[in-house]
Amino acid sequence: MQTDPIGIFDSGLGGLTVLRVLRELLPHENCIYFGDTAHLPYGNKSPETILRYSLESAHFLIQQQIKLLVIACHSACSAALESIRKDLDIPVIGIVEQGIDEITRRYSDGTIALLATRATVHSGLYERLLEQRNPALKLFSLACPLFVPLVEEGYEAHPISTQIIREHLQLLKPKAPKAALLGCTHFPLLRPLIQQELGPDIPLIDPASACAAQTKTTLIAHDLLNPQTSPGTTQFFVSSDPEKFRLHSKTFLGHPIEHVNEA
């Protein structure tokens, strides 16, 4: 139904960077966000484990009567996008596909860097999708396993982060990438330091905007846009530690959250 909410999930706080853009583009939609904080982080777990947790997260949102699901977590997409899409009767938007769409819209050949978690890199999903869409575009994938803890622990503007980012990204320079895709929802918070390290000539692509745009397009195509003229509401659920989530959410969302529910 048109008045039903949009569901969005991530392993924790990172997906809030997607929710933020989504609410700017679709201010009249109601949203339900689920952060699977009990099982955070997904990005260093096995595909089987990520699949299990992602299905549980999706089913929690289905019980909340959502009309569309956004998988805001790249690691969850990598392990579970196909299974979730088969399993659900509603439209499912995966952030990984939107990242690929954004790359193919902007570039026709050359090398694009993918910065992501180990789980996302090892899945090879980005490579497979890009090969299908445009084999002239090559991906150089770089696992950055320390970037998530840096953000989760509040080091996003700390000199330590500069060091760690430099250490990781030095592998990119010989590949002369045309752009770098931020393949994890935590990484936009490290954007200034990553941009500083790569220099101004390599654009950083955050698939959040493409993800929000595709959500709007899909709602219109399925006649699911909410007709209400008042601002939409957002409810927040997590699988553990609601207060910790609430306290840290401002960094990701840009404003404080009043209440977070334990699912």
Add this chain to the structure above:
Amino acid sequence: MQTDPIGIFDSGLGGLTVLRVLRELLPHENCIYFGDTAHLPYGNKSPETILRYSLESAHFLIQQQIKLLVIACHSACSAALESIRKDLDIPVIGIVEQGIDEITRRYSDGTIALLATRATVHSGLYERLLEQRNPALKLFSLACPLFVPLVEEGYEAHPISTQIIREHLQLLKPKAPKAALLGCTHFPLLRPLIQQELGPDIPLIDPASACAAQTKTTLIAHDLLNPQTSPGTTQFFVSSDPEKFRLHSKTFLGHPIEHVNEA
């Protein structure tokens, strides 16, 4: 019963550093190790959440008919030691108490540094126990939230770790500690870098040995020593990703594990 196994749990791999010492001291005991890898890491979660997971971990081991429980995780001790002890009918050894015992045996006054997770530092358990035992000894507690991901992601001998350790430990020097307690089972793997940073005059105390010694003393006191003369066996259980645990266990345990069960 004397032939029953010793149970030992941690949030993940870290407790293997304790198991290793325990098996050296008590080679004829059978052991069951449980790593709560589905909920790893504990050290940045809330006390309520750590309590819940710790009780679940303890109860899993109780179902395996253990005769004594070792809580090898400092964060779990900080949030759950009293509750678990009240809840169980068998002796419970907490690594935090053994750390305190080791400090009070070696020092009678001055400042001791505690390097630990946020959860352990915020709990204040070390301070309370030390105040009870010897108020002339002062603790300077330092949360080192990035040390666990460094070890979990395999950076324990990497220049990045040197940088991060230096950044954290510079706060210690003005306090002129007599020693530093490694208050997390991951930290012994960073021992060479921590020692290098603090210099040779500040001993690093790993409570694993005290924990093993107290286990032996307790088994003797309760007439629970295993009389078998053949080497004891060890079974490994985890709550998710047994293969990842198996692959990484060698770094912590000193030798490879053949099989890890999913609990």
